[in-house]
Amino acid sequence: MESIYLKTLIEAVKTGSLSKAAENLCVSPSAASRRIKFLEDQYGYPLLDRSGPVLKPTQAGSLVFDKAKKLLEIEQELLHGLTEMGNKPRISFCCTPAFGIAYLSSVLKEFMMHNADLNNLKFFFDMPDKVVKGLKEHLFDLAVIEHCACLDLKEVLTFPLPDDEMIFVSAPSLGIESAVADLDILVQQRLYSRNEGCCSKIFLDSNMQNVGRDSQEFKQIIIYDDLHLIIQAVLDGEGIAFISRSVVDKYLDNGSLRVHRVEGFRHNRNRTLVVPHAKQIDTNLMNFIGCIFSAFSLTLPELETTISQPPPPAIF
Template sequence: MEIRTLRAFVEVVRQGGFSRAAETIFATQSAVSKAIKQLEDELGVPLLNRQGHKSSLTAAGEIVYVRARRILAERDALLSELDDLRGVKRGVLRLGLPPLGTATLFAPVFAAYRSRYPQIEINLVEHGSGMLEDLLRAGELDLIASLLPVSQEFDWQELRREPLVVLLPESNPLVERPSLKLVDVKELPFILFQSGFALNRVILDACKRNGFEPNVSVQSGQVDFIVELVAAGMGIAFLPRMIADQRDHALVRAITLAEPQTDYHIAMVWRRGSYVPHAARAWLQLSKISAV
């Protein structure tokens, strides 16, 4: 069993097809097909159900996919650890960031990191926190940014804590209040982020603690679009104060949400007990300085 065949198989599954997998690993589609066939012959079981241009995992393929991801992650960790032992300041930082707040929090860190470590390649993955935690758990990422609390299988370093604000149309009489609780707005339609965003969990859990389920009118992954929806009277939305301050809108007011356990509390997260490569430790140090 060779690393190249495992990598080809993992990328076919991850990219959803042979052609995109070939682009990802800089190989021809024919070479990828041969690698998958070689792996299936070696294991003696089919790994993919091929249906035209689409393919899905067989039961055996599901098992091999999970194990292959772990093997590849362990190989990458081994190489990183040996590089650190040799004092090599090159390498790869495998970093996962959520879309919300990335520009505000991490652009300065990226600039400082690139200036200080120009030979380290940054492989950035942007997803909601749930997907990022799965990738971290599988060993495919070294670090992710996620809202606290996180599972006890992870360690974390705090980055920032911000209150949430409620975005309301300027015409809503509640804008005259200095702060709001969720019970004050429970009858209004909610505009939430898409399901992969950790901020949704914060809001929905808080609603549950207050004994109601909100009426969700729209879900989106775009902050600017959400602000415009509020301005158009489609409902109310919730943002961290630092992000709301950057989206000033003449028809929208931001009122502090005075609700326990709803702060935007974000941290850098890694697997507890795992080896943290030099590239990742350097990012942690710079992000800690930036958070001060």
């Protein structure tokens, strides 16, 4: 079976939408639907519950989803090994969804302007702990992560980037005026969030605990695994989100969203460029790193003076 069918199921479950899955995979919704139908015919069970506004996996769908992720991880390792054997120039880059949405497009545009002959580029999105694991297993050449918890970074080179600011956002229609909002007002709203294991949710839970509160105080918590769906729900005035400012800057600039901070919250989290310690930094990779630094108005010489130093201690 071609792995693209399993990838389609994974995207459908993650996004809760066949149309969004199709968009992420660059195919038509009907093509995505046919792939899911093929899997259901192949396994003899319905894999998606289509009864609600958001697609959810059935019991059989959850089983296939879990096994599919493992199969695709094995496929990635296989492809990585074959690529290394071929010794062809390539870049495999992984980042968190927040960085991908806010910066990857501009980074790639600048890189391709001067490196158009490099046609082996791979991009992946994952949570910080899984990104670091992939780096240590040499699945990726470099990565950018935003993180707020203790990560084991002893076996990798780390280079600090400007912090990522996490803020509450709401649509003007909700009527929350103050930039420094009363937490009692915010918890009366529906909160749109990513899954329990994501860094932003962990960061929010930690902040709530630090001010003697609990995330369960929010009127309702809606979990989406796709940032686009979260942003759209907030734009539609359906609730609030605790989200990376870089992801929603354009909506704050045009007035579609309002920013809210909470007294006593730590709103900034670390953002770090990470490279495997044993990785050979060739010209293409150095150029790509330079484009990442350029996105934050930092210059490559600052990186070049640091690249040969021993790895710093783990970042908390």
